[in-house]
Amino acid sequence: MNLPDAGGYTWFTTPYRSRRNTMKARVRYAPSPTGLQHIGSVRTALFNYLYARSVGGTFILRLEDTDRTRSDDIYVKNLYDTFRWLGFYWDEGPDTGGASGPYIQSERFALYREHAEKLVDMGKAYYCFCADDKSAKKEEPADEDETAPPAGFGYPRTCRNIDAAEAKRRASAGEPHVIRLKIPLDGVTGFDDLLLGHIEWKNADVNPDPVLLKSDGFPTYHLANVVDDHLMGITHVMRAQEWIPSAPLHIIMYDAFGWEPPKLCHLPMVLGQDGHKLSKRHGATAVDEFRKKGYLEAALINYVAMLGCSYEDGRDIFSLDDLSRLFTIEHINKAPAVFDYVKLEWFNGQYIRMLPDAELVSRIAPFMADAALVASPPTAAQSALLLAAAPLVKERLKYLSDAPEALRFLFAEPAVPPVAELLPKKLDAAGAARALEAALELLATIDPSDHDASEAAFRARAEELGIKLGDLLMPLRVAVTGTKVSPPLFQSIAVLGKATALARGQKAVAVLRAAADGSA
């Protein structure tokens, strides 16, 4: 294999774990900052990351900002935010540096023209002066032109036959142009995909003469990715299967340069429920949306890692470290995978339940603050209250964003509930009032933090009254928490404070009494 032109190439000397590879694996995630990081990007990044970690290789981040009209700094920021949140780290990248930098393609600008020109000089590429519009494509090629591809298939190779010296002269004279790769007219091009095996094309079926260098002087993805992967010493390229049709032209380019291509591995796609490429219309797809909704990064990573890949049979909870250890290309599936929000939700619940109380508190605090229930950051008193309440809601949250509703009664005075809410199924207002009064009377005498004793006392009282325990508790629950659905009552009251609970109860009694009198 050729050594890359750029310095700093690291040869692997120690590693016990990759004795079969003399060379340390170098993989990259190379997003273009033209949109928010979404599930698909994260999946690609994750698999590259896991592969690097699993073989003790190097994970590199490279920004492919060659689309001047769509690239934007807000997306770069989003990229960093996203991966910081997910807990990925890269060994080399724009911010961390490295020996193969710069890692931002716009900062490598000169490199691409240089390489494109080199290809032109070698007769492997050519200047094209066609206007950048559909007319160039639709223009009927000369009938007898053997080099023209079938109608409707790509660029008609109009400029391919312009005399090289003449083309050079026009380009030097400043005539607007692009540089296109000469795809061989016959023969075949193929490669061995690490996952899919051998794939090959007749060159006649390969995208005819794709643009390498745009008229603005920036490279297209094809040129930039080949040049940079080579110069950065990338050994393995893992990308989504939508890239398969571009593979032959990349191979042809590596060939033209006389470089050895990296190993290619095309990952199965992630689809929405309708079987099409996952997109906004399927629901949340931007990672940011998941974060704001209250998903835990560990849950998202765990779930995404299992889309199209398996690890240890019979287990489904894996940390990023677990995954880094267990990941193998052999366990990647070839078939596309459907993104299932419901299963992700289950993972999220699992991870929320695994959180230590203090950790849960710090996780839900921002959501509580957004709901204006606590300060940001919470006061000491609020933190204490959250900590006391954490065990009550831990197994009831599907998302962190569920916390405000579940805990509202501890931080805000609920409205006095409407009568209908306070009525157990079989009681009228008078009956409910009696039940609630009995409950309050009893509550005053017990210690709600002693769960078992409290329950025993209420159970006994319910029996005396000839009603079910639930019917005795429900009016109290609604009076105290403002809703029919709440964490366990005694513990909730213990956290809230008995005095507050009694006061809320009295207000509800008043409402029930008034209703009873009114209807009597």
Place this chain on the structure above:
RNA sequence: GUCCCCUUCGUCUAGUGGUUAGGACACCGGGUUUUCAUCCCGGCAACGGGGGUUCAAUUCCCCCAGGGGAUGCCA
């Protein structure tokens, strides 16, 4: 249209030339329970179709069908 890729329960997947084809989510039923959850137990449910190869194919080969992707001076 052309080229390429894919095909195990609804979904994510395990798996083997001979298995009762396993697990998870969802769903259904039951249990625990103070509402809601959690938790526990049980159930439903799959090898796309057709040809081969073979004593034996879900597993190996071919064809078909279906699905997806590509066909940009976007990546």
